[in-house]
Amino acid sequence: QQQVKQSPQSLIVQKGGIPIINCAYENTAFDYFPWYQQFPGKGPALLIAIRPDVSEKKEGRFTISFNKSAKQFSLHIMDSQPGDSATYFCAATKETSGSRLTFGEGTQLTVNP
Amino acid sequence: EAGVAQSPRYKIIEKRQSVAFWCNPISGHATLYWYQQILGQGPKLLIQFQNNGVVDDSQLPKDRFSAERLKGVDSTLKIQPAKLEDSAVYLCASSLDSARGYEQYFGPGTRLTVT
Numbered sequence: 001q002q003q004v005k006q007s008p009q010s011l012i013v014q015k016g017g018i019p020i021i022n023c024a025y026e027n028t029a030f031d032y033f034p035w036y037q038q039f040p041g042k043g044p045a046l047l048i049a050i051r052p053d054v055s056e057k058k059e060g061r062f063t064i065s066f067n068k069s070a071k072q073f074s075l076h077i078m079d080s081q082p083g084d085s086a087t088y089f090c091a092a093t094k095e096t097s098g099s100r101l102t103f104g105e106g107t108q109l110t111v112n113p
Numbered sequence: 114e115a116g117v118a119q120s121p122r123y124k125i126i127e128k129r130q131s132v133a134f135w136c137n138p139i140s141g142h143a144t145l146y147w148y149q150q151i152l153g154q155g156p157k158l159l160i161q162f163q164n165n166g167v168v169d170d171s172q173l174p175k176d177r178f179s180a181e182r183l184k185g186v187d188s189t190l191k192i193q194p195a196k197l198e199d200s201a202v203y204l205c206a207s208s209l210d211s212a213r214g215y216e217q218y219f220g221p222g223t224r225l226t227v228t
Contacts, residue, residue: 004155006155009153027147032215034215036219040222041221042222043117043204043206043220043221043222044156044204044219045218045219046217046218048131048217049215066147089155089170091155093214093215100161100169100214101156101157101158101215101217103157103212104155105154105155105156106153106154106155113153
């Protein structure tokens, strides 16, 4: 059973645009929601993460919006750059139990110059 | 700080052959994870070690996959015999301990092609 659904599968934007990637989860026990960025030939790298006690978190040009009642969260990339072109994965876990990360299926982002 | 090391980076084998992957986690990280990432999908956890003990191997196909972490540091993942559907990238990750499993650091992965 897939517990984290991610959309869209792929996304193309122009430089300076604001791509938005959405994720929805089912398990209400999840309490930590990280985003990973993966470049070709590399492993995923932790980008930004949020806990459900806040509705938004910003780190540089990356922002997570979180809607606990809807069980949804999204990643926004402000002023996107060609160097942001990568695959982005959302994930979810129960932070304190040491349980596994459940990943979404990924979004391949292309930022055109 | 050195990252998670994996080898080989690429491997091509025929079906029914065996293959082994090696992982060296970040120094001091007690927890080690092996993931399978099929093209176009997110990583799926195969097995999680805490030191040299298995914490979670519920998604490991035990009839053909095995993993060990004998001294609580390096780990190997083996597939025997391989099937076509095993073609994927095998990622190793580590975290300080299981309680900090939300902060995992991934290696570059081994791309396996089974023909």
